[in-house]
Amino acid sequence: MRDRFAWILAGASGLAVIAELLFVRSHHAPSLYAVLGFASCVAVVLLTKAAGRAFLQKPEEGDDD
Amino acid sequence: MIELHPVMPFLLAAALLPFVSAPAQRALSLLAPLGGTILVLLVPEGTRWGIEVLGFELVFLRVDALARLFALAFAGFACVAAVYAWREERTAVRAAGLGLAGSGVGAALAGDFLALFLFWEGLTLGSLFLIWSGGTRTALAAGLRYLYFHVAGAACLLAGVLLHAHESGSTAIEAIGLRGAAGWLILAGMAVNAAIPPLHAWLPDAYPRSTPAGTVFLSAYTTKAAVYALARCFPGEEFLVGAGIAMALYGVIFAVLENDIRRLLGYHIISQVGYMVCGVGLGTALALNGTAAHAFSHIFYKGLLLMAAGAVIHATGRAKLTELGGLGRWMPVTLACYAVGAFSISGVPLFSGFVSKSMIVGAAGAEGRWTGELLLEIASMGTFLHTGLKLPWFTFFGGAPAPARRRDAPASMIAAMVLAAAVCVTTGVSPEVLYAMLPHAAFYEPFTAEHIMAAIQLLLGTALGFWLLRAKLGGEPTVTRDVDRLYRRPTGALLEALGRTLEAFAPMSERSGAAFRHGWRRWRESEMPATVGFQAAVLLGAMLILTGFVLALNGRLG
Numbered sequence: 301m302r303d304r305f306a307w308i309l310a311g312a313s314g315l316a317v318i319a320e321l322l323f324v325r326s327h328h329a330p331s332l333y334a335v336l337g338f339a340s341c342v343a344v345v346l347l348t349k350a351a352g353r354a355f356l357q358k359p360e361e362g363d364d365d
Numbered sequence: 366m367i368e369l370h371p372v373m374p375f376l377l378a379a380a381l382l383p384f385v386s387a388p389a390q391r392a393l394s395l396l397a398p399l400g401g402t403i404l405v406l407l408v409p410e411g412t413r414w415g416i417e418v419l420g421f422e423l424v425f426l427r428v429d430a431l432a433r434l435f436a437l438a439f440a441g442f443a444c445v446a447a448v449y450a451w452r453e454e455r456t457a458v459r460a461a462g463l464g465l466a467g468s469g470v471g472a473a474l475a476g477d478f479l480a481l482f483l484f485w486e487g488l489t490l491g492s493l494f495l496i497w498s499g500g501t502r503t504a505l506a507a508g509l510r511y512l513y514f515h516v517a518g519a520a521c522l523l524a525g526v527l528l529h530a531h532e533s534g535s536t537a538i539e540a541i542g543l544r545g546a547a548g549w550l551i552l553a554g555m556a557v558n559a560a561i562p563p564l565h566a567w568l569p570d571a572y573p574r575s576t577p578a579g580t581v582f583l584s585a586y587t588t589k590a591a592v593y594a595l596a597r598c599f600p601g602e603e604f605l606v607g608a609g610i611a612m613a614l615y616g617v618i619f620a621v622l623e624n625d626i627r628r629l630l631g632y633h634i635i636s637q638v639g640y641m642v643c644g645v646g647l648g649t650a651l652a653l654n655g656t657a658a659h660a661f662s663h664i665f666y667k668g669l670l671l672m673a674a675g676a677v678i679h680a681t682g683r684a685k686l687t688e689l690g691g692l693g694r695w696m697p698v699t700l701a702c703y704a705v706g707a708f709s710i711s712g713v714p715l716f717s718g719f720v721s722k723s724m725i726v727g728a729a730g731a732e733g734r735w736t737g738e739l740l741l742e743i744a745s746m747g748t749f750l751h752t753g754l755k756l757p758w759f760t761f762f763g764g765a766p767a768p769a770r771r772r773d774a775p776a777s778m779i780a781a782m783v784l785a786a787a788v789c790v791t792t793g794v795s796p797e798v799l800y801a802m803l804p805h806a807a808f809y810e811p812f813t814a815e816h817i818m819a820a821i822q823l824l825l826g827t828a829l830g831f832w833l834l835r836a837k838l839g840g841e842p843t844v845t846r847d848v849d850r851l852y853r854r855p856t857g858a859l860l861e862a863l864g865r866t867l868e869a870f871a872p873m874s875e876r877s878g879a880a881f882r883h884g885w886r887r888w889r890e891s892e893m894p895a896t897v898g899f900q901a902a903v904l905l906g907a908m909l910i911l912t913g914f915v916l917a918l919n920g921r922l923g
Contacts, residue, residue, distance in 0.1 A: 309829040316822045324814045333742070333819040337826025340743045341750055345834050348621040357622055357843040 313338070370426055371408065371436060371474065372484075374400035375443070375467025379460045391451055394459045398443035401470060405436045413476060421536060423483075427476025430804040431657060435473035435593045437802070438661045439466060442585045442668055445784045449672050450578035451777035458498045462582040465491030469586035473593055477536040478526040478551075481594065485522065488558070488587050489515040495579035496571045504574035510849065514557055514567040522554025538597050543604060551598060558591035559642060560635050561608050562615050566849035568635060569619070573627035573684070577675025580627055584671050585664045588634060592641040592660050601648025606729075609643025610740050612636065617747025619847065624685045624840035626674045626756055630667070633752055636744055637663050637710065637722075643741065644725040647732060650805035655724025657803055662709065662717035662792055669706035669785035670752060673699050676774035676782070677760060686759040686840025693761035696773045700761045702782035707757060709789040711749035712820055717789045719820060720796035720811040727809070727816075746827045753824075754831040755838050 317331040326332075348356075378397030382390050408428050415424035443466035453459055468487030475481040489512070496508040529547035530536045541548050553564075560568045572583050599605060616636025623629040637659070644656030676699045677692060678684050693700045709716040712723065722745065729738040773779065792799050796811060831838065 306829065306832050309825060309832055313822065313825040313829060316818060316825055320818045320822070324818050326815050326818070328819075331822070333822035334826040336739070336742060337746050337823040338830045339826075340746050341827045341830030342834065344618065344743070344747055344750070345621060345830070345837060348618050349837055352622045352843075352845070356846050357841070358846060360842045360844055 369404060370414070371401045371404035371440065372425075372467045372471040374398070374404070375463045375470065379463040379467065382456050382460045382463070387454070390456060390459055394450065394463060395444065395447045397463055398440055398447055398466060401467070402437065402440040402444060405433060405440050405470065405474075408433075415476065415480070421479055422477065423480045424476030424537070425471070425480050426474050427538075428474065430802065431593070431596065432473050434657050434661060434802045434804070435589065436470045438589070438664045439469035439473060439586060441788075442466075442664045442785075443470075443582075445665070445668065445781050445788075446578070446581050446585070448784060449581055449675075449778055449781035451781075452775055453576070453578050455498060457494055458576060458579055461491045461494035461498065462579070465495065465582055465586050469590050472590040476538060478529070478538055479536050481538060482519070482523060482526060485554075485558070485590070486519060488590060489519065492571075492583055492587055495575050495583050498576050498579045499574040500576075501574065507571040507574040510852070511567045511571040513852075514564070518554045518557030518564070520554075521550045521557070525550030525552075525554060538594075540600055541598050543599065543602055548599075552595075552602075552604075555591050555594050555598070556608075558587050559595060559638055560588055560591075561612055561642065562635070563848045565612075565615075565635050566847050569623075569628045569631035569847065570849050572631045572634075573625055577672075577678050581668050581671050581675060584630075584634060584667050588638045589641075589660045589664055592638060592645070592656065595642060595645045596653060596656055600645055600653060602646055605642050605646025606734070606737060607646070609639045609641070609646055610737055610744075612639025612642060613741055613744035614747070615639070617744050617751070619845060620747065620751040620755075621838070622841075622843070622845045623751075624687055624843065626677065626684055626686065626689070626760060627671065629686075629751060629756055630670050630674060633670075633710065633748060634667060636748060637667065639744065640722055640725045640741065643737070644728065647725070647728050647734075649728050649732065650807035651731065651809060652725055652728035654800075654803040654805050654807050654809070655721060655728055658721035658724055658796075658799055659718075661799060662721040662789070665785050665788045665792075666706045666709035666717055669702060669782060669789060670710065672778065672782045672785060673703035673706065676778050679774060679778065680772075685842075686756070687842050689760045690763035691761070696761070698773050698779050699782065700757070702779075702786045703757060703761070705786040705789050707749075707753040709793065711753040711824065712745055713753075713824065714812075714817050714820055715790070715793045717792035719793055720799070721792075723811055723816060723820075724809050742823065746823060749824055749827045750831055750838075754828065755835075758831075758835065759839055 313334045317334055320326060321330050374397040378393045382393060385393065410428050410430065410433065412426055412428045413424060414426040415422050446462060450459065450462060464487060468484045468491055471484035472481055472488065475484055493508050493512055496511055497504055525547045526536065528550065529541060532547060541551065543549060543552060557564045572580050575583055595605065613636050616632040616639065620629050620632040623632060641656045641659050644652040644659065676696065677689065680696060681689065681692070683689055705716065709718045712718040726738055726741045729741060800809070
């Protein structure tokens with residue numbers, strides 16, 4: 301199910317890129333925003349989680365004022 | 366000719382609330398913002414009204430397109446928030462909400478810095494009481510930290526205003542730029558309220574501590590009044606472009622780690638205000654229009670998101686992603702309204718963020734600032750990732766235990782959410798109405814094939830990334846170390862020391878008559894009045910010393 305939905309999203313992204321190529325006169329590289337959305341999402345999540353584990357997060361216990 | 370300042374219904378109602386019955390309180394809380402909204406719409410452009418105090422003219426009413434748009438958003442949102450707070454039983458929350466909304470309207474309509482400063486302080490006071498309305502010790506502590514920040518910011522603002530008045534001979538709110546100490550001091554004061562990092566930590570710290578209705582009021586006014594003031598005073602200042610982009614990304618990054626749904630949305634207030642600050646810094650007609658339009662959109666969609674979060678907390682008593690899940694089945698209307706807010710903030714076509722945020726991003730591109738445009742698009746991805754995917758997925762879907770109350774939010778909450786959702790959709794579908802109210806003549810067409818396709822691709826790419834990484838995005842039982850960790854311990858120690866000092870006086874107080882004992886007991890239970898009185902005195906002193914210091918530094922004394 302997980303993989304199937306991922307393929308659906310990837311297919312929809314691909315269709316959006318094809319539609320852009322066929323019907324839109326873009327001022328930027330084709331598929332730029334699909335790639336940007338996916339790549340920046342992965343980068344932000346992985347880098348921030350790594351930073352969180354390294355120094356930005358601490359256990360809830362004993363917190364608060 | 367206007368007979369009544371639009372602020373008056375808010376202030377009169379807030380003053381009357383303690384003296385009327387609960388049903389009358391409800392009616393007043395709704396009628397006052399309605400009256401204020403009508404007055405904002407009726408007051409003619411170009412109206413100017415003020416009074417002379419100690420040789421200064423305080424201009425309380427100066428109406429132009431920018432002032433009217435912000436005042437309209439503030440007053441209109443207060444109507445929606447009043448509906449949301451319909452079941453609120455505490456008079457103080459209603460009064461503080463009205464005071465906060467009235468101060469926002471007043472700040473937008475103020476024509477000079479001194480009048481602005483008065484309403485600026487009204488924003489702080491109204492917010493403070495709303496934070497304390499949370500009624501917990503953590504709310505009290507967060508409120509005090511809020512007070513530290515905002516009194517320090519107000520000190521900077523007042524010092525800058527006095528310096529500016531001394532140098533220019535004018536207190537009129539106008540573009541002053543960053544050419545001297547006065548400009549930087551005023552900017553520092555406004556930066557605190559706009560939550561520009563590293564002066565931002567009060568926002569995710571304090572806003573989630575209030576009641577659900579209190580947080581809804583809090584979300585709309587302080588930061589947007591600061592954006593308005595920045596747009597008046599610092600259009601085209603390059604510093605704000607970088608600061609705005611940094612804000613947009615900062616909020617997104619911290620939201621990745623956040624477990625509390627209202628703190629997560631709080632970080633996204635910082636992120637969205639970042640777009641507006643960037644728009645002010647760009648300073649073009651399109652960018653300034655984008656700032657005004659996005660502030661209007663943001664007030665309603667962020668309020669809507671926090672209303673839905675409040676409805677979840679109302680239904681479950683829980684606010685953490687680790688303790689939530691599966692609520693969509695029990696709260697379908699809340700889920701639908703949340704979705705409208707999430708689509709709006711994420712810039713989905715036909716929702717309000719699509720027609721407002723893109724003006725600022727487009728203005729950056731039109732100026733040839735490709736890096737800035739790219740970074741704002743990345744922040745846009747992060748917005749959809751958290752508010753459009755992470756928060757709803759782990760709150761409304763998934764397999765967590767069902768809530769104790771297996772029904773949707775109360776009718777008043779639902780009604781308010783539907784109203785706010787209607788504004789978001791109407792703005793997104795027919796942006797011409799909003800565009801007609803913008804202050805500058807700049808053509809913008811949001812519904813181009815290129816723009817729509819770019820938005821769809823960005824959203825789909827983000828959704829794919831979320832789906833593949835969703836196991837990593839669930840809440841964790843942790844707290845995030847933001848810059849507030851630097852000052853929490855010293856302020857906590859100060860509170861402890863103050864408490865010990867006052868405890869030492871307890872025996873003396875016990876000997877001094879029933880009335881005093883009663884007062885002492887009440888104080889000891891709440892800790893609030895004496896602590897606040899002491900700290901307000903210290904901070905007021907600090908404000909005056911800073912003002913004198915700045916004037917002396919500038920060689921103006923003696």
